[in-house]
Amino acid sequence: MSWFTKTFSSTIGRKVLVAVTGLFLISFLVVHLVGNLQLFKDDGGNAFNVYSHFMGTNPIIRTMEIVLVVGFLLHIYEALVLTRRNKNVRPVAYAYNRPEDNSNWSSRNMGLLGTVILVFLIVHLWNFFVPARFGGLDGVVVDNVQYDNLYIRVVESFHIWWYVVLYVVAQIALGYHLYHGFQSAFQTLGLNHKKYTPAIQMFGAFFSVVVPGAFAAMPLYFFIQHILN
Template sequence: MSWFTKTFTSTIGRKVLVAVTGLFLCSFLVVHLVGNLQLFQESGDAFNIYSHFMATNPIIRTMEIVLVLGFGFHIYEALVLTRRNQSVRKVAYAYNRPQDNSNWSSRNMGLLGTVILVFLIVHLYNFFWRARFGEPNMIPIEGTEYDDLYSVVVQSFHLWWYVLIYVLGQIALGYHLYHGFQSAFQTLGLNHKKYTPAIQKFGALFSIVVPAGFAAMPLYFFIKDVVL
């Protein structure tokens, strides 16, 4: 077994991979949120143009592969670490109370990750799969035909059960980010008495603002078009 394999199959190596891929996915969340804010422009033209750019730009298409690999490594390594932690806790529970020195999100990262994964599967099928392999209606914008993905998204946000899944997914994401963001910096050894408090505050803010931004979209369209 090579040093590379030994390093990245060890507990520490796997934690580093989870930390690096997690921070990478955090950057994706910011980009994804900013792009999806185009939904709030009523005509839908801005979102359809943005979606067309994301689906056809060769650089973006290449980054999709990197993104898929990032998700894959993050999920797999996190599952392996969760199973290892569970086996250790069976012994630890007999000697101490882990809830005394940890928060709820840190003890339930596996559960939170599972909820997020279920949401992600539903989300990808409903939007990515239908956009890439379905046949959405076409709409003319300034003389050019675009897939009307705005209507696909808005119609999905009119379904109460999908809005519920979406919001629950964002709540789970918020708790996941609350622990994961700070933990990633700690795992990478980026701890300093001067900067760690700022990282913790930024992580807490990030774990609220980003999920709240995503959750606001389905809630906005459901309340505006269905409830009112």
Template structure:
């Protein structure tokens, strides 16, 4: 079987989901670290410095293009797998065994992924897109720190971010371990470590993201 045919199979699509998922997890770590710079409470100096490096470094800008591609591939393959699994159900109207067979979040990955995608579109439209457009048109970088400070004074925007980050956390609870399992690393020797790490990651990273809009809304930051 050729690589092209292999990646069109369910196993191949799951492998693509795992690899793109791990890439996106790496991005979350970097993004979380940069956002956490606001908690130095120095008027955004450290955050602005880090954001400037990420926004002007050629290598980072190149990886950014790949990131968008991986994100789209992750979403497309996820929805394709969900659709295929749904179509294979021979008794769709049977009594649902619920959490007796699997946790609800593992059965709701498509829904959680869709919610995260909608949240991400909103996030990119408010911060990333205006900043990149300003750079491309020769007007320089925008002051992202003060843009966040203004945006997160609105209660419903903060609420959407909290909801989006909670959805991300539940998505990661299943996705983190599933990615390693698909790659053959979820063996009995490492299963406990990967699951524990995944749960910790799924709690800590979304909480840091949630803390950011809450801190601005509560005026805890300069």
């Protein structure tokens, strides 16, 4: 077994992979959020459809999609392996164990939170990504150019109550997942400093509220708008 394989199959190596892929996925969330904010423009979805077309046709973006999928799969796989190893190390809980005294709720339920997010991602990708990449959307003309009308697909989906509930619950799970994962990633990578760690933790808490909150605002906005109309 080579040093590379041995290193990244160890518990520490797998934690590093989870941390690195986690931070990479966090950067994707920011990019994805900035693009999706186009939904709030009062232009009938033109800006969002142009943005979606760019994301679906730019060769660099399409290449990064492959990297993103690999990052997702690696993050999930390594997290599952670590969870199984932790259970094998301590298969039976101590009779008087009080984990709430030593860790927060999100850190003890990362598996549950990750499962909720994964279920949402599968539904989300099937509903939006698959039609956008493989056809099935109506067309719309913007500045004499034909685009797929993904905006209408999004708006119609956000009129469905159960999908809105799933979306919001998934963002709550994402917030808790990020709250623990953000600071944990820096700790795993050894980026601890008595001066900067509190700032990292504060920014992580801010990020875990603002980003999922912004995502959750989108379906709520269109659903409430639909009800009022």
